[in-house]
Amino acid sequence: MRTSRDGAVLTVTLDRPDQLNAQTPATWSALAEVGASLDDDVRVVVVRGEGRAFSAGLDRSVFDTSSTTAGGLGELVRLPVEEAQERIRAYQAGFRWLRSPAIVSIAAVQGHAIGAGAQLALACDLRVFAEDAQLRLPEVSLGLVPDLTGTSTLVELVGYSRALEMCMTGRAVGAAEARAIGLATLVVPGPELEDAVADLSAALLSPPVGASRATAALVRSAVRSDFPTQDAAERAAQVQRLHDLAGGR
Structure with missing residues (x-):
């Protein structure tokens, strides 16, 4: 995996195209x-996959329940239940941060997004699908x-x-x-x-940072809050925005 930075946009690229x-x-x-x-200057995070697929899911080596390879299913089976659950909690942290309050995350999805790949795309706020994408x-x-x-995230x-x-x-x-059911924000030719x-990243960066982050927080909370x-x-x-504007922020 590699990362690159262009101003307020951080791009995270899964970089195992042969797999x-x-x-x-x-x-x-x-x-x-x-x-x-992440530092406070990052406002948009793009997650993408190199090559013809976003991510085809778990590497085959992880599935071997007879193996004691670190992080594989075999190791999880052999751990005490609470320790195995804590290990998975650490894995989940690699996905959950994509809904961090200070950023808007975008998955750029082409080809297959299967299993863990699908869940990585779902973890992002927005998803742009190529026409050949399948989740x-x-x-x-x-x-x-x-x-x-x-x-x-799917529900x-x-x-x-x-x-x-x-x-x-x-x-x-x-x-x-x-696109029809709301999984894809946009669908475009590959x-x-x-x-x-x-273009979507630029549009997200256009509003003032304070208003942008406050609005994103409101939309996220609306999913689970009562009226x-x-x-x-x-x-x-x-009221906080008005005070910030009055103070020149």
Whole structure:
């Protein structure tokens, strides 16, 4: 995995194109380190995959339950239950930071986004799909469950019934359907993916940083807050913005 910085935009690139950007526990640790190292000047984070796929999910080596390779399923099976759950919690941290209050995250998705790849795309605030993109959560067919924050983000995006159907069948969702059900923010021809993400990033950077971050926080809280709680949050945020503007911030 590599990162690059262009002003307020940080790009995180999964860089194993020969393996379709298959992920390992080292990937998740590296993602968590990126999240922990963010500075306040970063406003947009773009997550992308090198080559023809966003990410085809877990690397095959992780699936070997007989192996004691660090981070593999075999090691998790051999750990005490609480320690295994704590290990997965650390993996989840590599995904959850993509909803950090100070940033807006964008997944640039081409080709396959399967399993852990799908959950990484879902972890972002926004998703730009190339026309060939397919998102799939096949964990149940392997006797497993999505455990990298994917269930909460999927339900938030498409609702309970559709999320249940997608997770229980493990079927592929193409770009056109993803746009129709709210998984994809935009769908563009493959050659236009990079430019579309750049244009969206520029649009997100256009408003003043204080108003942008306050608005993003309100929209995020609205997903789970009742009306009185959300109304109060809007009042508090607006008064704070007025004070900031009066003070020249």
